[in-house]
Amino acid sequence: MAATIEVKFFNSFILRKTATDGTQPSAVGWNGSRGDRTLGALPQNMNNWAVEEARIRGGYNNTYAGQGVKAYLVEDEPKASVRINSMIYSGVFNARTGVNDTNVFSVGEDIIKSVDPANGSIQKLYAEDTNLIIFQEKKVSRALIDKDAIYSAEGNATVTSGPNVIGQVQAYVGNFGISKNPESFAVYGRRKYFTDKDRNAVMRLSQDGLTEISNYGMIDFFRDQFGTMGNGKLTGGWDIYNKQYVLSIQPKDTTVEYKTLTFDENIQGWTSLYTYKPGMMLSLKNKFYTTGPSSVGVDDTASLYQHYISTQPRCQFYGIDNDASIEFIFNPDVSVSKVFKTINYEGSNGWEVNSFVSDLTGIGSVNTDFQGFGVTNTQDTIASIKSYNEGAYDDRGNTFANFATTPPTQNATALIPPIYRVGFNRKENKYMANLVNNSTAAPGEIIWGNQMTGIKGYYATVKISTDTLTDPGGMKELFAASSDYVESSY
Numbered sequence: 001m002a003a004t005i006e007v008k009f010f011n012s013f014i015l016r017k018t019a020t021d022g023t024q025p026s027a028v029g030w031n032g033s034r035g036d037r038t039l040g041a042l043p044q045n046m047n048n049w050a051v052e053e054a055r056i057r058g059g060y061n062n063t064y065a066g067q068g069v070k071a072y073l074v075e076d077e078p079k080a081s082v083r084i085n086s087m088i089y090s091g092v093f094n095a096r097t098g099v100n101d102t103n104v105f106s107v108g109e110d111i112i113k114s115v116d117p118a119n120g121s122i123q124k125l126y127a128e129d130t131n132l133i134i135f136q137e138k139k140v141s142r143a144l145i146d147k148d149a150i151y152s153a154e155g156n157a158t159v160t161s162g163p164n165v166i167g168q169v170q171a172y173v174g175n176f177g178i179s180k181n182p183e184s185f186a187v188y189g190r191r192k193y194f195t196d197k198d199r200n201a202v203m204r205l206s207q208d209g210l211t212e213i214s215n216y217g218m219i220d221f222f223r224d225q226f227g228t229m230g231n232g233k234l235t236g237g238w239d240i241y242n243k244q245y246v247l248s249i250q251p252k253d254t255t256v257e258y259k260t261l262t263f264d265e266n267i268q269g270w271t272s273l274y275t276y277k278p279g280m281m282l283s284l285k286n287k288f289y290t291t292g293p294s295s296v297g298v299d300d301t302a303s304l305y306q307h308y309i310s311t312q313p314r315c316q317f318y319g320i321d322n323d324a325s326i327e328f329i330f331n332p333d334v335s336v337s338k339v340f341k342t343i344n345y346e347g348s349n350g351w352e353v354n355s356f357v358s359d360l361t362g363i364g365s366v367n368t369d370f371q372g373f374g375v376t377n378t379q380d381t382i383a384s385i386k387s388y389n390e391g392a393y394d395d396r397g398n399t400f401a402n403f404a405t406t407p408p409t410q411n412a413t414a415l416i417p418p419i420y421r422v423g424f425n426r427k428e429n430k431y432m433a434n435l436v437n438n439s440t441a442a443p444g445e446i447i448w449g450n451q452m453t454g455i456k457g458y459y460a461t462v463k464i465s466t467d468t469l470t471d472p473g474g475m476k477e478l479f480a481a482s483s484d485y486v487e488s489s490y
Contacts, residue, residue, distance in 0.1 A: 084121035085136070086114040089165050113166040115141060124182040126192065132166065133205070135185070135194065138177040140205060143169045174210040176203055184236035186245055186281075193245045193263070195234045197226045202247065202263070216269050225249050225259060237281025241288045241308050244271070248278050276317035292318040313473025315466070324476065325354070325465035330483050331458070337488040339454040343385070343462070344432040347478040350470030352423065353385035356435060358457025380455040383438045387467040388431060391423025401469055435483075456488050 089111050091101025105111060115122065120137025127133075132143040144167030176196045178185065184195040192205040193213075200223045202214035214222045229251040237246050244262040251258065260274040278290035288307045305318055315322045330340060343353060358380040385391075392400040394415045424431040435454050460483070466476050 083112075083114070085117040085119075086112050087122065087125070087134075087166060088112050111165070113143065113169070115139075115169055120177065123178050123180060124185055124194075126185070126187065133192070134169065135178040135182065137179055137198070138175065139171055140174075140177060140203075140210065141169050141171045143167060172205070172210050175199075176201060176210055176212070181234040184234040184247065186236040186238040188238045188240075188243075188245075191265075193236060193238075193247075195226075195236065195247065197229075197234060200226050204245075213263055216263075218270050228256060235278055235281065237278070237290070238283055239281075239288045239307075240283030240286055246274075246278075246281055248281075250277065274317075275315075275322040314475060316473065321472070323465045323468075325463060326478065327461065327463045328481065330460045330462060330485075332485065334458065337456065337458055338485040339456045339488045340435055340460055340483045340485045341454045342432055342434055342484045343481070344430055344483065345464070345478060345481040346430055347480075348476045349388045349431070350467050350474075350476050351431070351464050351478060352387040352390060352467045353382075353433070354463045354465055355384070355461070356382045356455055357461050358455050359459050359461075378439070380437060380439045380457060382435050382455060385433045386423030387470055388421065388424045388426060389470045390467050391421045393420055393422065394418065454485075 088105065091104035091106070093100045093102050115134060115136060116139070119139035122134060122136055124135040125132060126135070127145070130145045132145050134141045134143060144164075146165060146167070176199060178194045179197040179199075181195050181197055184193075186193045190207055193203070194205070195202050200214070200219075201212050202218075202222060204211045204213045226249075229249055230253060232252040233248075233250045235248040235250060238244075239246050239262065242262070242264075243266070244264050246260065246262050248260040249258060258277050260276060260278065261270055262272050262274070263269070264271045276290065276292060278292060280291045282289050290305050290307065292303060292305050303318070313321065315324050332338075340356070340358075343356065345351060360379055389400045392415055395418065396416060398415050400415065424433045426432075437453065437455060462481070464478075464481070470476075
């Protein structure tokens with residue numbers, strides 16, 4: 001059954017009367033149609049009126065307006081039609097004549113362009129020059145705008161002008177889409193970045209087509225992260241300052257840790273993990289901005305934050321201080337069981353060792369050998385190693401931490417030589433420290449823990465970070481790290 005639906009606010013007007021609150025200078029308020037009625041009755045001598053036109057097509061600053069025609073739309077089935085794989089276009093805005101047809105959708109013309117529904121819904125559209133890039137859940141395609149492609153018998157395409165607003169749709173090679181995460185999209189120059197969570201992939205679309213940049217040393221990482229994030233957000237943006245694609249993986253379950261990391265085209269790899277959790281990201285005039293919470297527990301879009309400000313303390317995001325840390329592996333002579341004796345680094349003062357852990361030894365986490373005895377995996381570890389300043393003390397019991405804090409510890413004085421170091425010491429402009437074993441006894445061991453020097457194993461995993469005392473918020477550099485080792489006799 002057909003239904004006639006009146007289109008509201010077409011060629012309609014709103015008449016309002018202005019009022020003042022009586023102060024000087026007076027504040028303007030509204031009264032009358034759809035206005036603020038808290039002002040009460042207005043004096044009869046107030047004759048200030050305002051007229052608003054609700055039409056989109058209304059002429060700007062016109063001196064008059066005609067009544068026009070009443071608009072009615074007749075539909076055979078008065079129900080909404082949702083097409084997840086179709087696009088529709090309106091009329092155009094003529095800047096020369098001032099005619100605005102952007103609200104006109106002609107039912108007498110074929111203004112709908114559809115793509116293959118087997119590839120899922122359209123999640124994002126991006127216009128680039130005379131091309132329209134279409135991101136579906138399972139496919140990325142390109143549609144020609146105001147032109148067509150004529151193919152020869154050999155399959156070569158020749159682009160020519162055509163009457164169609166949205167021309168032929170050509171799919172990019174590769175079964176990748178944007179899943180349901182259009183928020184991961186970012187663009188810089190001719191490169192577009194996005195994620196395909198359903199295929200555990202982070203993608204780049206450039207002149208050479210689709211490239212799976214998650215394969216650059218991060219296959220396992222993204223497989224694990226995308227598999228556990230549920231219906232969370234994948235927020236993407238372009239950092240114009242460092243020329244990097246920034247991706248923040250934010251699981252729906254807030255108890256699961258989020259990850260924010262960057263991809264650098266210059267080295268073709270993923271460079272850093274960050275501690276901030278952005279709500280949105282944008283670049284403007286060589287500056288990189290994100291939205292974040294104004295305080296703990298506030299929505300992540302509550303405040304705008306500019307990164308890389310010289311006066312801002314380093315490792316501080318949204319007013320919260322964080323440590324910078326690096327995790328790496330010592331694995332020289334891979335087939336030799338070793339004892340790592342020392343750790344050394346070249347760089348700035350202010351680095352401390354959080355952990356130094358060997359590989360697992362034993363048959364299994366909890367297993368049974370042929371004699372029926374339980375065998376437990378063990379690892380050699382150390383206690384943390386303090387930085388050059390953190391580990392400083394003198395004969396009077398003073399420490400660097402006593403007078404480096406704000407306010408200083410009561411009766412704190414500067415260190416009086418001779419000065420000793422319990423952590424890193426400096427030798428030939430390199431910071432070095434001995435490794436003191438802190439492990440528990442393992443089955444069959446006679447000497448263990450701090451009775452022995454070094455960490456035994458085929459390899460060792462090390463995590464170092466900046467301390468909280470040495471020039472907080474200042475620049476810390478790390479150029480290289482190494483370890484002295486000997487072949488194990490154990």
